[in-house]
Amino acid sequence: MKNLYIFLLVFITFFIGLPFPTPTAETPIIYWDGAGDTPPMSAYEQDGRYLRFTEFPILVYMPFDSKWESALENALQQVSAMVPIRRISDSTQADILISLVSPEDFLAATPCLEHQTEGCAVIRPVGHPGHPGFTVIGHLWLNTATALPPHHVLLHELIHALGLLVHSPYPSDVMYNGNDAFPTTLSLQDRATLHQLYTAPAWH
Numbered sequence: 436m437k438n439l440y441i442f443l444l445v446f447i448t449f450f451i452g453l454p455f456p457t458p459t460a461e462t463p464i465i466y467w468d469g470a471g472d473t474p475p476m477s478a479y480e481q482d483g484r485y486l487r488f489t490e491f492p493i494l495v496y497m498p499f500d501s502k503w504e505s506a507l508e509n510a511l512q513q514v515s516a517m518v519p520i521r522r523i524s525d526s527t528q529a530d531i532l533i534s535l536v537s538p539e540d541f542l543a544a545t546p547c548l549e550h551q552t553e554g555c556a557v558i559r560p561v562g563h564p565g566h567p568g569f570t571v572i573g574h575l576w577l578n579t580a581t582a583l584p585p586h587h588v589l590l591h592e593l594i595h596a597l598g599l600l601v602h603s604p605y606p607s608d609v610m611y612n613g614n615d616a617f618p619t620t621l622s623l624q625d626r627a628t629l630h631q632l633y634t635a636p637a638w639h
């Protein structure tokens with residue numbers, strides 16, 4: 436009987452996946468622990484603090500590109516409901532830079548890994564926390580020939596550049612990795628998890 440139980444548990448874990456609870460409008464679920472293909476947010480914690488922006492609005496620069504314009508507009512609108520963020524036209528003043536890179540140059544010109552063929556993003560500390568001049572910058576790279584909907588790719592990578600480095604276990608979320616639905620609107624879980632980061636103590 437005990438062996439059967441262990442067998443069932445192993446079967447459930449490896450073949451079906453861990454049984455995640457179903458989020459509802461009343462009880463949004465935070466995917467702070469990620470979906471297994473990313474380290475959990477706690478991996479990025481230092482003295483109880485997380486790397487995120489602390490000065491608002493966050494300033495974003497993207498060169499004009501007809502393919503990506505409405506995708507950026509959508510992403511900024513989605514995020515600004517929780518985190519003040521806006522586009523600027525001077526790249527030197529940007530907190531987050533968006534680079535549009537052709538597929539031929541993509542792997543050589545970006546830090547994206549081989550499986551990150553559509554885009555990738557980083558958030559980086561500049562200087563040392565607690566010292567004058569400490570700041571945070573984000574950078575995201577988008578494949579100009581992505582086969583995926585630009586609205587989904589840009590929003591997903593922008594959330595990473597804001598410091599949310601985990602993937603969601605829920606396929607209806609923008610931050611689910613390997614999504615076939617390509618949602619372009621942040622779900623309740625996406626918003627609750629981003630809110631968690633932007634109310635957590637930050638490096639500064």
Ligand SMILES: [Zn+2]
Binds near residue numbers: 591612
């Ligand atoms: Zn991702």
